[in-house]
Amino acid sequence: MKAEELRYAKTHEWVAVDGDTATVGITDFAVKLLTDIVYLSLPIVGKSYSPGQAMGEVESVKAVSDIYAPVSGEVIEVNSALPDNLVLLNDSPLEKAWIARLRMHSPSEAGSLLSYADYVKHCDKAHH
Amino acid sequence: MRNPTATQLLFEMSCAGRGTEVFPASDVPDVTGVPKIGADFLASGPLPLPEIAEPDVVRHFVNLSTLNMSVDSHFYPLGSCTMKYNPKRHERLARLPQAANSHPYQSESQVQGLLSVLYEMQTMLAEISGLPGVSLHPAAGAQGEFTALLTAAAWFRDRGENRTRVLFPASAHGTNPASAALAGFECVQLSGGRDGFVDLEELKAHLDERTAVFMVTNPNTLGLFERDIAVVSEMLHSVGGLVYIDGANMNAILGRTRPGDFGGDMMHYNVHKTFTGPHGAGGPGAGPIAVRDFLAPFLPAPVVTFDAARNWYSLSVPEKSIGRVRTFFGNVGILLRGYFYIRTLGGRGLREASENAVLNANYLLSQVKDFLEVPHGDRCMHEFVASAKRQKDLTGVTTMDIAKRLLDYGFHAPTVYFPLVVEEALMMEPTETESLQTLDAFAGALRKICSEPAELVKGAPHSTAVCRPDEVNAARKPVLCWSAPNC
Amino acid sequence: MAYLFDTPEQRKIMFDAIGIASIDELFQQIPAELQLKRELDLPPALSELALEQDMQRRLGSAGGRGTCFLGGGVYDHFIPAVVDEITSRGEFYTAYTPYQAEASQGTLQAFYEYQTLISQLTGMDVSNASLYEGGTAVSEAVFMAMRINGRHGRVAIAGTLHPEYRQVLETYCSRLGTELVEIPHTNGVISAEACRAALDSETCAVVLQQPNFFGCLEDIRGLTDIAHAAGALSILAFDAVSPGMLKRPGEYGVDIAVAEGQPLGTPLQYGGPLLGIFTCRGDYVRKMPGRLIGKTTDRKGKECFVLNLQTREQHIRRDKATSNICTNQGLLALRTTVFLATVGPAGMRQMATLSHQKARYAAELLTAIPGVSLKFPGAFFREFLLETPLPACDMLKALSDRGYDVGPDMGRFSLTSVDGWQNCFLVALTEKRTRAEIEGLADAMRGVLERV
Structure with a gap:
């Protein structure tokens, strides 16, 4: 997957849309901001989330960050290998470090997420 | 002198079969007339505890103790924690029979002396705070916060009000939001003004009929006295809310001003900080609360009351009490040490202690401000927050590096990375029980560190038994308990 | 008095470095109308000796305390x-x-x-x-x-x-x-x-x-x-x-x-x-x-x-x-x-076993007194609920007067889920209690009941 082809939430989640399925992960930018991630809790399969609702958590030694649902939908699959291989978040944030797949309640929501270019701008602003 | 060979764990020192009989043999006969414990309930074998001879136990812990910095051995300017000298005179007194060996279910007649002291402590804490209702019950400051919030909630309920929100500034101690959430309130964090004070406009925008309590530390965690505190209090009261004063920084204002006089409705004391108690490598504390008269009927139980006609002290339950938040009376052992402190200082001594705490902090500030940024001005109360942002930007040396390097110079580090509103924060609280020479030596070390090669500082500490433990790995694969090899 | 040690000369150095002439200037951060204009109304400061004398008088005696058979969560155990x-x-x-x-x-x-x-x-x-x-x-x-x-x-x-x-x-x-x-x-x-x-x-x-x-x-x-x-x-x-x-x-x-x-x-x-x-x-x-x-x-x-x-x-x-x-x-x-490092597994075993044996012995002696019985039939470890013909508060007061502190009684907690709770109280044993003390308690209780 190419970063340019994905959609983004301001809360630093990326979304890959395939039909009514959204694959969600956290961005490289977020991973770097948190420094060494030591723990990740996954969303619950079968549970539905609305946009902006916390569905998981990532932790570094000194900080905790919620992972927010970028779109509304039901979690149909989670990357259960990820919590034990957190290094994937650094090595392969867009491929192997996906976090969950959601069956979107209204796929049109994805359209309101940021494009890559807008997300990069958002990060620049957030960082300064 | 540190013994470099002595860092074995207790468990590695154990030798099976070494255990000695600690207690005398039973002096009572076996009996048959009472029910016997069934085999189902009995342990299958001895506990897997280590077996160590007493001399080895002593050597082990004495050697461990030499790996610590402490107030008795080092300057310990840990901001917000008030690491002042612990008077030795308190220790013998705290071991007097009625203090040390009374069981909490002892009859009142057997603890009249102790209750008289605790009653006097209540009275003294009411006078020092300017708030008449005192409960000595809470075990530590955080529990005091929680207890006071429940007390406030009970008062609101009694008035038929359902207020749901607790407000606090971003610079608040983490315990404030944690206690508010535990007490079932919705937490609203205010960002505060750039000058470090509560932003009145921002506060006003958040006040409404849902507002229950505004929690504020005063002096605040930047070491500044909230100059508009009386206005803040009026604003809260005008919408029917209450003001909670986090008393962590009481050491700045004893005898100079009182929470009750500047608009606080309730507060907690950290007895072990302000009035000295063994910090004990993390505790115990005692977190008595003081409240306005209208809140007093809701205080937790028990409180000590005095019947002058009978000359009798009793434990009582306030009329509309929220109940208990812990077993038994409170952390009596710590309350007594606080009491001894107040009795030996008196009104004038407390005021002098605060004056010198503020003097020492301002002097230290004056000695570091030319090489460390102090974002919130050149006056402070009993502590101030410096920032190593400049150092970080210029040389890559962070607050953490400076903190670690201070250890090499024989000083404990200040509180670091708190409050969260200051980047690369170094929060320094020298306390009143430090001399000019110590402050000069500390400022000199800091100054030197700020001009040392970055690599040297980033490699610190160089003189301690260990250097920069790997916290990332510790958190990823937590090892919280020793286990026997091959088990 | 406070624990301070700077001389007037040293204070002068500090004042000069800060740029103040008096300590009051530092406290100008507190609005004048909020400052306390008097000294705190507290008892006069005591020297270490005077405090020790006062505390000896108030806390130095055991307050008429007797041998401890009190339980209910904390116990009178031996501390090396x-x-x-x-x-x-x-x-x-x-x-x-x-x-x-x-x-x-x-x-x-x-x-x-x-x-x-x-x-x-x-x-x-x-x-x-x-x-x-x-x-x-x-x-x-x-x-x-x-x-x-x-x-x-x-x-x-x-x-x-x-x-x-x-x-x-x-x-x-x-x-x-x-x-x-x-x-x-x-x-x-x-x-x-x-x-x-x-x-x-x-x-x-x-x-x-x-x-x-x-x-x-x-x-x-x-x-x-x-x-x-x-x-x-x-x-x-x-x-x-x-x-x-x-x-x-x-x-x-x-x-x-x-x-x-x-x-x-x-x-x-x-x-x-x-x-x-x-x-x-x-x-x-x-x-x-x-x-x-x-x-x-x-x-x-x-x-x-x-x-x-x-x-x-x-x-x-x-x-x-x-x-x-x-x-x-x-x-x-x-x-x-x-x-735990000091007592080890053997010490823990002794401590538990001694407390249990002494509790059994105490229960046997006490229930041999006419009218005194275990409230519940099951086995106990180191503490048991006792019922006597007297209201528990009266019994405990009488025992205390004879030098034995026992309890707590169920009335303290309004434990109405126990039938006859008014007459019930706990008796707790530790390794510290001696045979003589246990027998003394039994004699005292017998004495109290005989006088009724």
């Missing part, structure tokens, strides 16, 4: 002198929370050893580095159970739980809308039927005590299985001395085990400071309240210790923290560490 000697060392006594690992390896290693010793004592996977005391530990356990299974509707509490533990839990839950359901006891213990009947799909946890408040032994394994079958967690408050002789909490399969740690090396101090022991299953560790010490390695690969999993705590997670606790009971945890 080594515990006081080690823990009063300034390097432990006057340090604080080990935030700077390099300056606190002594504390950190000692607390890692504490966590391990408590795991060994309980048979549970993980122990934290202490909570305030047993009662709040129960409340924290219930809150942790809510985080684990997400059930907030109900908590089932054994009717045999320490009434003060229950009162604390009531206060802690008072604003959450969580219903506390009491599981009634039959003859001083919880039956499987009563437990089952108290549970439903909203029940978060079952809170049990072993030995229970009345001193009796519960079928913790059976009750835990019932809790688990209902999707609830099993929380156990246990007597910290009992593992010296009885099964450890871990052997019952409970999820969270807590205790009042006072019996293991801490003096009574009229009920505080005490020690909250808190342990749980390993897979729940990230939901735990309180501080945790972990083992790791430093830059040079040397084994060392750090504060671990701090993201659970209030200074990082703030309103979402697993507890609001900050200052804990470190010094008391250290006392227990030294205590």
Whole structure:
């Protein structure tokens, strides 16, 4: 997957849309901001989330960050290998470090997420 | 002198079969007339505890103790924690029979002396705070916060009000939001003004009929006295809310001003900080609360009351009490040490202690401000927050590096990375029980560190038994308990 | 007087450096109208000698105290002198929370050893580095159970739980809308039927005590299985001395085990400071309240210790923290560490067995007195509920007048779930009580009843 082809939430989640399925992960930018991630809790399969609702958590030694649902939908699959291989978040944030797949309640929501270019701008602003 | 060979764990020192009989043999006969414990309930074998001879136990812990910095051995300017000298005179007194060996279910007649002291402590804490209702019950400051919030909630309920929100500034101690959430309130964090004070406009925008309590530390965690505190209090009261004063920084204002006089409705004391108690490598504390008269009927139980006609002290339950938040009376052992402190200082001594705490902090500030940024001005109360942002930007040396390097110079580090509103924060609280020479030596070390090669500082500490433990790995694969090899 | 030592010349140096002429200038930060214009109205300052004389007068006597047979959560156990000697060392006594690992390896290693010793004592996977005391530990356990299974509707509490533990839990839950359901006891213990009947799909946890408040032994394994079958967690408050002789909490399969740690090396101090022991299953560790010490390695690969999993705590997670606790009971945890290292497995076994044997002997002698009986028929460990023909408060007062402090009586807690509670009180034994003292108590009670 190419970063340019994905959609983004301001809360630093990326979304890959395939039909009514959204694959969600956290961005490289977020991973770097948190420094060494030591723990990740996954969303619950079968549970539905609305946009902006916390569905998981990532932790570094000194900080905790919620992972927010970028779109509304039901979690149909989670990357259960990820919590034990957190290094994937650094090595392969867009491929192997996906976090969950959601069956979107209204796929049109994805359209309101940021494009890559807008997300990069958002990060620049957030960082300064 | 540190013994470099002595860092074995207790468990590695154990030798099976070494255990000695600690207690005398039973002096009572076996009996048959009472029910016997069934085999189902009995342990299958001895506990897997280590077996160590007493001399080895002593050597082990004495050697461990030499790996610590402490107030008795080092300057310990840990901001917000008030690491002042612990008077030795308190220790013998705290071991007097009625203090040390009374069981909490002892009859009142057997603890009249102790209750008289605790009653006097209540009275003294009411006078020092300017708030008449005192409960000595809470075990530590955080529990005091929680207890006071429940007390406030009970008062609101009694008035038929359902207020749901607790407000606090971003610079608040983490315990404030944690206690508010535990007490079932919705937490609203205010960002505060750039000058470090509560932003009145921002506060006003958040006040409404849902507002229950505004929690504020005063002096605040930047070491500044909230100059508009009386206005803040009026604003809260005008919408029917209450003001909670986090008393962590009481050491700045004893005898100079009182929470009750500047608009606080309730507060907690950290007895072990302000009035000295063994910090004990993390505790115990005692977190008595003081409240306005209208809140007093809701205080937790028990409180000590005095019947002058009978000359009798009793434990009582306030009329509309929220109940208990812990077993038994409170952390009596710590309350007594606080009491001894107040009795030996008196009104004038407390005021002098605060004056010198503020003097020492301002002097230290004056000695570091030319090489460390102090974002919130050149006056402070009993502590101030410096920032190593400049150092970080210029040389890559962070607050953490400076903190670690201070250890090499024989000083404990200040509180670091708190409050969260200051980047690369170094929060320094020298306390009143430090001399000019110590402050000069500390400022000199800091100054030197700020001009040392970055690599040297980033490699610190160089003189301690260990250097920069790997916290990332510790958190990823937590090892919280020793286990026997091959088990 | 305050502990100050700067000379007028030194103060002058400080004033000049700051740029002030008087201390009052520093306090101009406080608006004038808010400043206290008088001295605090406190008793006049005392010298060390004068304070000592005053305190000797008020606290120096035992207040007419007698031999201690008091129980109900804290007990008059023996404390080896080594515990006081080690823990009063300034390097432990006057340090604080080990935030700077390099300056606190002594504390950190000692607390890692504490966590391990408590795991060994309980048979549970993980122990934290202490909570305030047993009662709040129960409340924290219930809150942790809510985080684990997400059930907030109900908590089932054994009717045999320490009434003060229950009162604390009531206060802690008072604003959450969580219903506390009491599981009634039959003859001083919880039956499987009563437990089952108290549970439903909203029940978060079952809170049990072993030995229970009345001193009796519960079928913790059976009750835990019932809790688990209902999707609830099993929380156990246990007597910290009992593992010296009885099964450890871990052997019952409970999820969270807590205790009042006072019996293991801490003096009574009229009920505080005490020690909250808190342990749980390993897979729940990230939901735990309180501080945790972990083992790791430093830059040079040397084994060392750090504060671990701090993201659970209030200074990082703030309103979402697993507890609001900050200052804990470190010094008391250290006392227990030294205590357990000193007494070892043999000492723990002796302590538990002696307390039990003496309790049995006391029960036998006391129940031989006409009209005096054990309230409940089941086996007990070191404490038992006694019923006499007199109102308990009168009996305890009379015994106290004869030099024996016994109790608490059930009237103190309005424990109406016990028939005839007005005449019932606890009698607790430790290894410290001698045969002569036990026989003396029996004689005293006989004497009281003969005079009626």
